[in-house]
Amino acid sequence: MEKILQVKDLELSFNTFAGEVKAIRGVNFDLYKGETLAIVGESGSGKSVTTKSIMRLLPEHSAEFKNGEILFGGRDLTRLTDKEMQKIRGKEIAMIFQDPMTSLNPTMPIGRQLTEPLLKHQKISKAEAKKVAIDLLRLVGMPKPELRMKQYPHQFSGGQRQRIVIAISLACNPQILIADEPTTALDVTIQAQILELMKDLQKKIDTSIIFITHDLGVVANVADRVAVMYGGKIVEIGTVDEIFYNPQHPYTWGLLSSMPSLDAEDAKLYAIPGTPPDLLSPPKGDAFALRSEYALQIDMEQNPPFFKVSDSHYAATWLLHPDAPRVEPPATVIERMKKFPGSRYYEGSRV
Amino acid sequence: MARYIGKRLIYMLITLALIATFTFFLMKILPGSPIASADKLSPEQRAVVEARYGLDKPLPVQYFDYMLGLAQGDLGISINQFKGANVTDVIISRMGPSAQIGFQGMVLGTVIGVLLGMIAALRQNTWIDYSSTLVAIVGISIPSFVFASLLQYYFALQLEWFPVALWKDGFMSSVLPSIALAMFPLATAARFIRTEMIEVLGSDYITLARAKGASGSEIAFKHAFRNALIPLITVLGPMAVGILTGSLVVEQIFAIPGIGEQFVKSIMVSDFSVIMGTTIFFSVFLIVVILIVDILYGIIDPRIRLSGGKS
Numbered sequence: 001m002e003k004i005l006q007v008k009d010l011e012l013s014f015n016t017f018a019g020e021v022k023a024i025r026g027v028n029f030d031l032y033k034g035e036t037l038a039i040v041g042e043s044g045s046g047k048s049v050t051t052k053s054i055m056r057l058l059p060e061h062s063a064e065f066k067n068g069e070i071l072f073g074g075r076d077l078t079r080l081t082d083k084e085m086q087k088i089r090g091k092e093i094a095m096i097f098q099d100p101m102t103s104l105n106p107t108m109p110i111g112r113q114l115t116e117p118l119l120k121h122q123k124i125s126k127a128e129a130k131k132v133a134i135d136l137l138r139l140v141g142m143p144k145p146e147l148r149m150k151q152y153p154h155q156f157s158g159g160q161r162q163r164i165v166i167a168i169s170l171a172c173n174p175q176i177l178i179a180d181e182p183t184t185a186l187d188v189t190i191q192a193q194i195l196e197l198m199k200d201l202q203k204k205i206d207t208s209i210i211f212i213t214h215d216l217g218v219v220a221n222v223a224d225r226v227a228v229m230y231g232g233k234i235v236e237i238g239t240v241d242e243i244f245y246n247p248q249h250p251y252t253w254g255l256l257s258s259m260p261s262l263d264a265e266d267a268k269l270y271a272i273p274g275t276p277p278d279l280l281s282p283p284k285g286d287a288f289a290l291r292s293e294y295a296l297q298i299d300m301e302q303n304p305p306f307f308k309v310s311d312s313h314y315a316a317t318w319l320l321h322p323d324a325p326r327v328e329p330p331a332t333v334i335e336r337m338k339k340f341p342g343s344r345y346y347e348g349s350r351v
Numbered sequence: 352m353a354r355y356i357g358k359r360l361i362y363m364l365i366t367l368a369l370i371a372t373f374t375f376f377l378m379k380i381l382p383g384s385p386i387a388s389a390d391k392l393s394p395e396q397r398a399v400v401e402a403r404y405g406l407d408k409p410l411p412v413q414y415f416d417y418m419l420g421l422a423q424g425d426l427g428i429s430i431n432q433f434k435g436a437n438v439t440d441v442i443i444s445r446m447g448p449s450a451q452i453g454f455q456g457m458v459l460g461t462v463i464g465v466l467l468g469m470i471a472a473l474r475q476n477t478w479i480d481y482s483s484t485l486v487a488i489v490g491i492s493i494p495s496f497v498f499a500s501l502l503q504y505y506f507a508l509q510l511e512w513f514p515v516a517l518w519k520d521g522f523m524s525s526v527l528p529s530i531a532l533a534m535f536p537l538a539t540a541a542r543f544i545r546t547e548m549i550e551v552l553g554s555d556y557i558t559l560a561r562a563k564g565a566s567g568s569e570i571a572f573k574h575a576f577r578n579a580l581i582p583l584i585t586v587l588g589p590m591a592v593g594i595l596t597g598s599l600v601v602e603q604i605f606a607i608p609g610i611g612e613q614f615v616k617s618i619m620v621s622d623f624s625v626i627m628g629t630t631i632f633f634s635v636f637l638i639v640v641i642l643i644v645d646i647l648y649g650i651i652d653p654r655i656r657l658s659g660g661k662s
């Protein structure tokens with residue numbers, strides 16, 4: 001499969017009054033053509049910063065690339081000027097944000113907000129742009145699109161606004177669509193509709209999607225691969241099945257255990273103890289060690305490298321080191337692993 | 352909307368009636384008499400004069416007469432300042448110069464203030480930002496009479512670019528007073544726009560606009576400016592107050608035959624009817640400004656426009 005985006009050893013800090021906030025501490029991942037990569041993790045783990053750094057939308061006066069590169073179309077995005085980035089934003093890489101209530105300009109008719117990227121990036125007339133915009137609105141399931149072009153954001157519901165934002169993002173057929181928690185601010189039924197819409201659209205227009213969420217339930221629904229982020233790093237990456245049914249990192253175990261499941265008899269929810277690491281002075285070893293009951297001595301001293309689980313599955317935990325003691329994952333996770341051929345708990349054809 | 356405005360008009364009338372009543376009784380309490388050299392007149396002469404202006408009637412009757420006249424747009428007769436002239440006519444004849452310097456000052460101050468505030472927000476925490484803040488602080492804290500005197504001294508007396516005073520050289524006469532009046536709206540607008548602009552620039556829809564590939568100037572002018580400008584309408588009211596109070600002294604300093612100058616004089620000679628007439632005129636002006644501000648707000652902001660009144 002063709003790699004369209006490669007993030008390599010990315011390190012990024014914010015220079016603040018309190019000191020250097022090491023928000024991204026060595027992130028590596030590839031994005032393949034046509035796939036949906038989910039990035040999951042608690043809030044504050046660096047999901048938004050990672051994707052905003054790809055779009056170069058972080059405040060220039062405080063955000064600083066410390067290391068690494070972001071390769072896209074043969075160019076390193078971390079080195080482009082703002083002018084060069086403007087040609088990429090909205091055209092080749094587009095973005096959807098969390099809160100549709102505040103994502104649209106309140107004093108501009110939505111028609112103009114839709115045609116803006118078209119007029120900016122494509123050589124078309126205003127009339128043509130308007131036509132395309134109406135088609136886009138229809139594509140995202142907006143009834144009577146012609147009539148709604150002149151309306152303002154406050155005349156739409158939250159779900160409709162997110163549809164409009166999606167339409168804007170798709171205006172120029174971007175190669176990459178970054179969706180930063182696009183359904184978090186919506187209520188559950190609308191959430192499902194928007195997810196359905198995104199899945200539909202992806203089939204139609206063949207973009208790669210980076211889908212950020214803190215909700216693993218959503219991930220299973222939309223993603224091909226999953227990257228689990230913690231404390232400014234990716235701690236585990238693999239296909240959806242690998243992450244859900246053969247997770248290796250204790251943090252992933254925690255996330256899976258805290259996920260509400262419909263068929264669970266007891267409704268008790270597990271919560272990962274403790275708080276995320278302080279990125280002003282991140283811990284020396286595995287950032288999750290202090291919250292993990294599976295932490296080894298070495299976790300406190302040395303940062304674990306990625307261990308290969310399969311060609312597509314990597315996890316950064318010392319537990320995968322050949323010399324590590326064998327530990328039992330939580331019971332709920334073992335239950336999952338029993339269904340995964342290749343996991344050490346596999347019980348045969350029960351999938 | 353029509354109903355809303357109708358309701359507002361009724362409130363305005365009530366407010367005016369209260370202001371008129373208050374001013375009327377305040378005038379009666381204050382010491383001083385409009386009848387010049389009152390102590391030199393014999394009691395008989397004095398009675399004649401008082402009778403001519405209705406000052407001999409009992410207070411409630413005087414009040415009732417005044418309010419009745421007011422309802423018909425009659426502000427009474429000047430007792431000593433303009434010797435028997437109709438106060439309404441006096442105010443109208445004095446309006447021209449005041450309106451001109453007020454309007455010029457307001458436009459000049461607002462435009463420069465908005466520009467200053469915009470630049471400060473776009474160049475946040477640079478020397479440009481700091482100097483614009485300094486200008487704003489100076490503009491708000493230096494009283495207009497100090498500023499007017501300084502302008503008069505340097506640009507009229509020293510450099511002789513403009514006439515020192517009096518209203519004799521048309522536009523040239525209006526330049527310095529307008530600048531003096533512009534300081535308050537300038538400072539207000541600059542501070543206000545800076546804050547609004549910084550907030551707007553940090554909002555989600557600006558990030559989305561950037562994510563669409565908009566350039567720096569498109570962000571500033573197409574997306575941020577209008578949103579930052581809308582709330583400026585809410586400070587138009589205070590600005591108008593600033594212009595009004597400013598014009599009282601500024602007209603005095605530049606000897607401009609405007610309402611402010613006439614108002615100050617009428618106070619000095621205790622010309623009751625002129626003082627009251629001018630106070631009521633100023634009140635009407637302010638109340639109308641506030642109404643216009645509210646209506647404008649509804650017209651310019653689409654969120655308010657369609658949902659009717661202010662939410």
Ligand SMILES: Nc1ncnc2c1ncn2[C@@H]1O[C@H](COP(=O)(O)OP(=O)(O)O)[C@@H](O)[C@H]1O
Nearest residue numbers: 014021023042043044045046047048049050279
């Ligand atoms: N502009 C900023 N200045 C300083 N710190 C920031 C800034 N933006 C984000 N951070 C910090 O970076 C870390 C990652 O944030 P973010 O990527 O938004 O997390 P999330 O995974 O919830 O999207 C957080 O600790 C946050 O406080």
Ligand SMILES: [Mg+2]
Nearest residue numbers: 047048049180
């Ligand atoms: Mg986030």
